[in-house]
Amino acid sequence: MKRPKKLVRDIVYLLTRLTALVISLTPSWFHSLFSRFLGNFAYLALAGSRNRVLSNLRIALGKEKSRSELSRIAKKQFAYIYMGFCEAVRAVKLSPKKFANLVKIEGEEYLKEALAKGKGVVGVCAHFGNFPLTLSGLTSAGYPVNTMIREQSNPGMEKFFQELRRKLKIAWIPKYPLFASIQNSMKWLKKNGLLCILMDQHSGKGVTVDFFGHPVFAAIGAATFARRMDSVALPIFSLKNPDGTYRIIIREPIKLIKTEDVRKDIANNTACFMKIIESFVHEYPEQWFGWLHRRFR
Numbered sequence: 675m676k677r678p679k680k681l682v683r684d685i686v687y688l689l690t691r692l693t694a695l696v697i698s699l700t701p702s703w704f705h706s707l708f709s710r711f712l713g714n715f716a717y718l719a720l721a722g723s724r725n726r727v728l729s730n731l732r733i734a735l736g737k738e739k740s741r742s743e744l745s746r747i748a749k750k751q752f753a754y755i756y757m758g759f760c761e762a763v764r765a766v767k768l769s770p771k772k773f774a775n776l777v778k779i780e781g782e783e784y785l786k787e788a789l790a791k792g793k794g795v796v797g798v799c800a801h802f803g804n805f806p807l808t809l810s811g812l813t814s815a816g817y818p819v820n821t822m823i824r825e826q827s828n829p830g831m832e833k834f835f836q837e838l839r840r841k842l843k844i845a846w847i848p849k850y851p852l853f854a855s856i857q858n859s860m861k862w863l864k865k866n867g868l869l870c871i872l873m874d875q876h877s878g879k880g881v882t883v884d885f886f887g888h889p890v891f892a893a894i895g896a897a898t899f900a901r902r903m904d905s906v907a908l909p910i911f912s913l914k915n916p917d918g919t920y921r922i923i924i925r926e927p928i929k930l931i932k933t934e935d936v937r938k939d940i941a942n943n944t945a946c947f948m949k950i951i952e953s954f955v956h957e958y959p960e961q962w963f964g965w966l967h968r969r970f971r
Contacts, residue, residue, distance in 0.1 A: 687830030694834075697763045702918075705760040713753030727751065727965040734886040734970075735959060750960035754914065758804045765807060766841040770814065777811035781924035785817065785868070788906035788927060794863030796900040796907045797821075797870035798928065800951045801963040803912030808922050809870060810842040812910075818867040822859060822895070824849040863903040870910060871896040873944075874951050874964045876971065883945040885952055888970050897943035900930055907943075909950050913958060925950070 697705060717724055731744040739747075765773060779785075788795045799805065799821075812819045823846045826832035839846060847858045862869055877893035885892070900907040909925040928950070931942045955962045 683828045683830065687828060687834065690831060690834055693759075694763045697760050698767065702764065705757065705764065706918075709757035709760055710753045712756040713749065716756075717749050717752045723966060724748065726968065730965045730969050731959070733888060734955070747960045748965070751963065751965060754961060755963060761804055762806045762838060762842065765810065766838070773811075773814060775919065777807050777814075777920045777922060779811065779815060779922045779924065781926075782815075784908055784924045784926055788908055789817070789866060789868070791906060792866050794866050794903055794905040795868045796863070796896050796905045797868055797910040798896050798907055798947045798950065799870045799872050799910050800874035800954065801872060802954060802958070803914050803920055803961050805872065805912060806839065806842055806844060807920055808910065808912040809844045811920070811922050812868065813843050813845070818865070819870060820845045820847060820859075820862045820867055821870045821872070822847050822849050822855060859899060860903060863899060863905050869899065869905075871899070873947060874962075875967050876969060881941040881944050883941075883948045885948055885969070890948075890969060890971070892944050892948050894940050894944050896947055897930075897940045901932060901936070901939060901943065907947070911954055913961060
């Protein structure tokens with residue numbers, strides 16, 4: 675059984691490398707067509723993923739959108755996933771000027787004010803738009819940015835994505851071993867760095883919060899770090915514009931609840947963070963990749 679599994683992993687890795695090569699050798703107009711083609715193919719061929727996305731969409735948005743509208747959102751999301759990959763690969767070869775035109779920061783004053791406090795900044799983030807370009811864009815603008823990333827189970831894919839992150843000048847902290855990850859994250863915040871945390875996926879070790887009127891488990895890392903390190907918590911999201919460029923949207927600091935009940939504070943702050951994410955998902959549902967995961971259980 676191990677050999678077929680390894681073969682599948684090797685094929686996925688080689689196809690990814692081949693796709694990246696094609697992207698690097700072709701013009702940007704081709705990437706849009708290529709992404710739509712792959713997105714439509716995946717929507718039709720990957721029944722399990724398609725059904726999961728549609729099920730999540732019906733639970734969250736079914737009362738206000740028709741089935742045809744939900745299907746259109748799902749199809750757009752599949753295309754966005756491939757387009758995001760194309761753009762990340764293409765961004766490696768862009769000059770600093772062209773990259774600055776591709777990714778612009780909105781609300782930068784909030785980040786500057788937060789860093790001026792000197793206690794680090796926790797970025798409350800989600801799988802929106804193009805997260806790698808968000809990290810690369812903030813780094814290119816001169817900000818000390820780091821994030822926590824779970825390594826891929828496929829060694830070849832992990833090697834590929836590490837190479838891509840390095841080329842995009844993205845710093846990261848491996849999520850495991852967890853103790854070392856937590857220690858390194860706290861050291862980063864002590865150095866007054868920005869730690870961007872993706873917290874929109876299911877976490878069985880998290881807390882129960884409301885999300886689109888349904889109870890879900892949410893990760894407590896962002897709220898825990900912000901409270902323990904007395905860091906500023908900033909909502910940071912990436913959104914794709916109609917012209918193909920990206921906005922890194924930074925919102926005003928989140929007012930954290932801080933009492934003598936640490937656990938309750940972390941739960942309440944996490945719930946607040948998820949409400950902010952929900953507002954973005956509601957407004958830009960086709961750009962949130964969380965639909966692909968079992969968010970409602």
